[in-house]
Amino acid sequence: SNPDTWAAVDRYLADTLVGHDPALEATLAAQSRANLQPIEVAPVAGKLLHLLVRIACARRVLEIGTLAGYSAIWMARALPEGGALVTIEAEPANAAVARANLDAAGVGDAVDIRLGRAADVLPSLEGGEPFDLIFIDADKESNTVYLDWAARLGRRGSVVVVDNVGRSGEVANARSEDEQILGVRAGLEALRDDPRFDATALQTVGVKGWDGFALAVLV
Numbered sequence: 001s002n003p004d005t006w007a008a009v010d011r012y013l014a015d016t017l018v019g020h021d022p023a024l025e026a027t028l029a030a031q032s033r034a035n036l037q038p039i040e041v042a043p044v045a046g047k048l049l050h051l052l053v054r055i056a057c058a059r060r061v062l063e064i065g066t067l068a069g070y071s072a073i074w075m076a077r078a079l080p081e082g083g084a085l086v087t088i089e090a091e092p093a094n095a096a097v098a099r100a101n102l103d104a105a106g107v108g109d110a111v112d113i114r115l116g117r118a119a120d121v122l123p124s125l126e127g128g129e130p131f132d133l134i135f136i137d138a139d140k141e142s143n144t145v146y147l148d149w150a151a152r153l154g155r156r157g158s159v160v161v162v163d164n165v166g167r168s169g170e171v172a173n174a175r176s177e178d179e180q181i182l183g184v185r186a187g188l189e190a191l192r193d194d195p196r197f198d199a200t201a202l203q204t205v206g207v208k209g210w211d212g213f214a215l216a217v218l219v
């Protein structure tokens with residue numbers, strides 16, 4: 001077993017259960033043309049997010065970190081009629097690519113892209129209807145801030161997903177001084193220590209290498 005076989009199996013699983021989708025593939029092509037980093041979730045993970053939205057019967061979804069809109073399309077497609085996804089993006093160029101991708105995928109009307117640093121945008125979401133599912137996938141240094149907002153903006157039973165908690169195994173290095181690793185570890189410790197969450201995390205291997213995600217419910 002090695003990264004090549006992980007990727008081959010991931011492609012097999014995606015070919016078998018996810019399939020090919022012109023709108024999603026066009027989204028990745030546009031992301032690449034715009035020179036955005038290829039750090040979107042893997043197809044099998046996009047489908048997992050889609051299924052979690054369905055399983056949770058989520059009507060309102062919050063995403064922190066839009067990039068080119070790949071995961072937003074997956075989740076928006078799982079929403080019922082009248083559902084909504086709010087996605088926050090700090091980089092205006094990314095948000096422009098995402099807007100075009102979401103519109104081209106036919107989910108533009110359900111998706112509200114909020115431009116700005118998430119820490120600045122999140123307070124403006126207070127007072128609205130609670131979010132049923134929150135996907136945290138932005139600057140890892142801020143994961144604890146984002147988890148606090150997820151708890152405030154959700155309700156009992158809301159689902160919280162945190163991407164990139166494996167980081168090629170570096171997450172288990174207690175001596176790491178990397179700001180992203182420190183942020184990921186602090187987020188996991190918050191999921192453990194903050195009574196508003198009940199959580200676990202899974203490692204993943206595949207086309208995105210060795211990484212993982214945390215899954216939590218608001219208590």
Ligand code: DHB
Nearest residue numbers: 039040041137138163164
């Ligand atoms: C990387 C991957 C991600 O999914 C992300 O959100 C941030 C960074 C990476 O591989 O560097």
Ligand code: MG
Nearest residue numbers: 039137163164
């Ligand atoms: Mg990510």
